[in-house]
Amino acid sequence: MRTAGERPGAPGGSADPMVPRPFRVTRRRRETADTFTLDLVAEDGKPFAFAPGQFNMLYVHGVGEVPISISGDPADGTRLVHTIRAVGKVSAALCAMKRGDLVALRGPYGKPWPTVEAEGHDVVFIAGGVGLAPLRPAIVHAIANRHRFGKVIVLYGARSPADMLFAEEVQRWRGLFSMEVDATVDRAGPDWLGRVGVVTKLVERAEFDPAHTLAMICGPEVMMRFSVEMLTRRGVAEDRIYVSMERNMKCAVGFCGHCQWGSAFVCRDGPVFRHDRIAHLNAIREL
Amino acid sequence: MVCAVNKHLDARLLDPAGADELVRALQRRGFSVIAPAIEDDIVVLREYGPADTLPRGYSDTQDGGSYRLTRTGDDRLFAYAAAPQGFKRVLWPPRQTLYESRRTADRLEILPVTEEPKKLALFAARACEIDAIAILDGVFDNGDFADPGYWARRRDAFVVLVECGRSGDTCFCASMGTGPAREAGFDIALTEIFGNGPHRLLARAGSERGAEVLAEIAGRPATAGDADDRNRMLAEVAAAQARRMPADVAAILAANPEHARWNAVAERCLTCGNCTMVCPTCFCSTTEDSSSLDMSTATRARRWDSCFTIDYSYIHGGAVRASARSRYRQWISHKLSTWHEQFGRAGCVGCGRCITWCPVGIDIVEEANAIAASSA
Ligand SMILES: Cc1cc2nc3c(=O)[nH]c(=O)nc-3n(C[C@H](O)[C@H](O)[C@H](O)COP(=O)(O)OP(=O)(O)OC[C@H]3O[C@@H](n4cnc5c(N)ncnc54)[C@H](O)[C@@H]3O)c2cc1C
Ligand code: SF4
Ligand code: SF4
Ligand code: FES
Numbered sequence: 001m002r003t004a005g006e007r008p009g010a011p012g013g014s015a016d017p018m019v020p021r022p023f024r025v026t027r028r029r030r031e032t033a034d035t036f037t038l039d040l041v042a043e044d045g046k047p048f049a050f051a052p053g054q055f056n057m058l059y060v061h062g063v064g065e066v067p068i069s070i071s072g073d074p075a076d077g078t079r080l081v082h083t084i085r086a087v088g089k090v091s092a093a094l095c096a097m098k099r100g101d102l103v104a105l106r107g108p109y110g111k112p113w114p115t116v117e118a119e120g121h122d123v124v125f126i127a128g129g130v131g132l133a134p135l136r137p138a139i140v141h142a143i144a145n146r147h148r149f150g151k152v153i154v155l156y157g158a159r160s161p162a163d164m165l166f167a168e169e170v171q172r173w174r175g176l177f178s179m180e181v182d183a184t185v186d187r188a189g190p191d192w193l194g195r196v197g198v199v200t201k202l203v204e205r206a207e208f209d210p211a212h213t214l215a216m217i218c219g220p221e222v223m224m225r226f227s228v229e230m231l232t233r234r235g236v237a238e239d240r241i242y243v244s245m246e247r248n249m250k251c252a253v254g255f256c257g258h259c260q261w262g263s264a265f266v267c268r269d270g271p272v273f274r275h276d277r278i279a280h281l282n283a284i285r286e287l
Numbered sequence: 288m289v290c291a292v293n294k295h296l297d298a299r300l301l302d303p304a305g306a307d308e309l310v311r312a313l314q315r316r317g318f319s320v321i322a323p324a325i326e327d328d329i330v331v332l333r334e335y336g337p338a339d340t341l342p343r344g345y346s347d348t349q350d351g352g353s354y355r356l357t358r359t360g361d362d363r364l365f366a367y368a369a370a371p372q373g374f375k376r377v378l379w380p381p382r383q384t385l386y387e388s389r390r391t392a393d394r395l396e397i398l399p400v401t402e403e404p405k406k407l408a409l410f411a412a413r414a415c416e417i418d419a420i421a422i423l424d425g426v427f428d429n430g431d432f433a434d435p436g437y438w439a440r441r442r443d444a445f446v447v448l449v450e451c452g453r454s455g456d457t458c459f460c461a462s463m464g465t466g467p468a469r470e471a472g473f474d475i476a477l478t479e480i481f482g483n484g485p486h487r488l489l490a491r492a493g494s495e496r497g498a499e500v501l502a503e504i505a506g507r508p509a510t511a512g513d514a515d516d517r518n519r520m521l522a523e524v525a526a527a528q529a530r531r532m533p534a535d536v537a538a539i540l541a542a543n544p545e546h547a548r549w550n551a552v553a554e555r556c557l558t559c560g561n562c563t564m565v566c567p568t569c570f571c572s573t574t575e576d577s578s579s580l581d582m583s584t585a586t587r588a589r590r591w592d593s594c595f596t597i598d599y600s601y602i603h604g605g606a607v608r609a610s611a612r613s614r615y616r617q618w619i620s621h622k623l624s625t626w627h628e629q630f631g632r633a634g635c636v637g638c639g640r641c642i643t644w645c646p647v648g649i650d651i652v653e654e655a656n657a658i659a660a661s662s663a
Contacts, residue, residue, distance in 0.1 A: 017432045018385050022395040061388045062578035062585035087603040102395035250573050253432040257571035263628035284544045286613035
């Protein structure tokens with residue numbers, strides 16, 4: 001929590017936490033048919049610090065604003081990286097951005113991945129689909145600070161080989177002696193020689209010491225649920241399993257109400273939650 | 288129950304005409320005074336104009352799904368209960384422009400839209416209403432973020448409390464612990480005493496500036512007997528409330544997310560969202576984007592939203608709360624249960640508006656009691 005004086009929009013001040021600042025697209029990469037990664041640089045030149053797992057609200061002129069996780073290197077304060085899948089109006093407009101185009105954004109928001117708590121543990125990252133994007137800063141951080149962790153394991157599931165994000169980088173991670181990467185797809189053509197099946201299979205097989213493991217999971221809710229089940233079955237403590245939740249968000253600062261999940265405001269209390277603290281919410285449908 | 292120890296000024300007695308004098312004294316100090324008025328057979332809160340006087344002789348009958356303004360045949364000032372809309376409208380307007388985005392060949396400019404803050408006086412806010420404002424204060428300054436527009440209107444707002452001399456038919460403030468008496472959160476408090484000695488207003492100051500304003504109004508010191516009359520009247524008002532929220536409702540709702548009653552209420556609920564639109568503590572909002580024809584200027588605005596809409600919980604693939612059952616459960620559970628974990632208290636002040644303005648007369652107290660009666 002910030003002190004009263006530096007709070008955006010504090011009663012004493014006038015800055016509105018709902019008002020974003022302009023950023024310029026400096027690079028656009030195509031990840032898959034519908035997913036693109038944008039590099040953004042602040043027009044005002046001010047550095048941007050964030051923690052892995054946090055997100056920004058990205059505004060497209062006249063179109064709207066959506067929450068998008070930061071997918072870049074947390075050690076790089078000059079360039080913000082976002083990986084966006086086009087599923088609707090605003091996300092499609094973001095994906096259509098070209099180099100030189102302008103967006104406006106505000107953030108960073110939300111509780112980050114437990115990168116400090118993970119130190120000294122085997123760390124298992126479990127990603128489904130675009131869920132790899134919010135995990136990438138934590139993985140990059142783990143690689144850069146490799147000595148602080150036990151084993152580093154990335155388990156990634158995608159719909160098909162063509163739907164895998166950061167394909168080259170994942171290949172590079174796979175080539176490192178210091179970490180293990182396993183990937184699987186739901187379905188594939190004959191030229192895919194990798195695994196086919198659900199990501200929980202990878203969790204079942206991965207080699208880590210359950211008593212000293214911390215897991216971070218991001219992907220569709222069912223995939224996260226089954227991954228948690230498999231991890232606990234293998235003996236990983238519920239208070240060392242973290243998931244990142246997605247809910248409708250119109251403000252990210254606790255004002256709009258949309259992201260509520262039980263008593264949690266996903267924007268402020270999440271999006272990263274420790275599993276044992278939300279297991280009771282998971283059990284209730286349509287909450 | 289009530290004791291009127293006042294650190295600023297001893298209680299004073301005003302003639303009924305003192306209420307309008309008080310409004311004008313506030314106007315002389317530069318306040319834009321938002322006060323009750325009668326429009327289209329309902330009580331509304333609007334800026335008190337030069338030709339206005341406070342309505343006299345009005346009351347109302349309220350019940351599940353019905354509201355009717357009535358005449359009392361006397362000149363009581365405050366015999367009506369909660370108006371359809373509270374002061375939330377003033378402090379947190381239904382539509383607020385957030386910013387304008389201007390795009391030129393190589394630039395994007397984001398220009399915050401800030402209105403010139405008015406000096407507001409909220410006149411004749413009932414106890415529950417002031418409690419609702421205290422709740423909104425906590426929402427719009429949550430420790431990490433505060434809304435500057437809300438606080439520009441709220442920070443120096445002058446608050447005149449009116450303690451209710453009659454309980455509305457759907458009120459249940461007593462069991463929520465929010466009314467009808469109140470000892471803090473106002474600059475001036477008025478209690479109308481009628482039918483017991485002369486028609487008079489007992490006035491108390493709750494702040495230095497309240498004491499200053501009150502000193503300008505013709506009046507006389509109140510006696511211990513007047514204070515007794517007030518206490519007795521407020522105790523009667525509280526006792527007259529038939530609706531009572533179960534004391535442990537927060538825990539009961541938390542323990543019963545799958546109660547059969549949710550299905551029963553969903554069969555009646557139209558998911559129209561009326562309840563959320565009249566509730567003085569509902570704070571949800573959504574955003575709206577519009578732009579000029581040539582797309583050079585775009586405006587982003589915020590407007591009230593309701594957890595009863597299907598879009599409210601939409602994430603791609605579908606709404607999280609698709610069924611009416613889950614949306615009603617969300618609303619009432621938030622008001623009465625999860626609010627405690629979020630803000631340390633209930634989100635309901637017992638004003639009864641959601642009961643009165645529900646077209647099918649769904650009653651939050653009845654629903655809570657039904658679940659409590661057959662709690663898992
Ligand atoms: C904390 C958080 C982090 C996210 N990170 C990423 C990311 O890194 N990459 C990415 O591609 N997507 C991410 N999303 C999902 C992304 O926000 C939605 O895809 C996006 O809001 C869809 O908006 P739209 O206008 O394109 O789609 P539409 O279908 O037109 O959406 C209409 C409205 O519904 C809401 N909405 C729809 N889908 C979602 C959703 N899945 N989550 C939240 N609100 C939704 C939005 O308010 C949107 O304005 C994240 C969501 C959250 C909550
Ligand atoms: S929930 Fe109903 S009774 Fe409670 S404060 Fe809101 S409108 Fe009033
Ligand atoms: S409870 Fe009544 S007022 Fe509220 S949404 Fe349902 S039908 Fe509308
Ligand atoms: S996104 Fe608005 S309250 Fe969380």
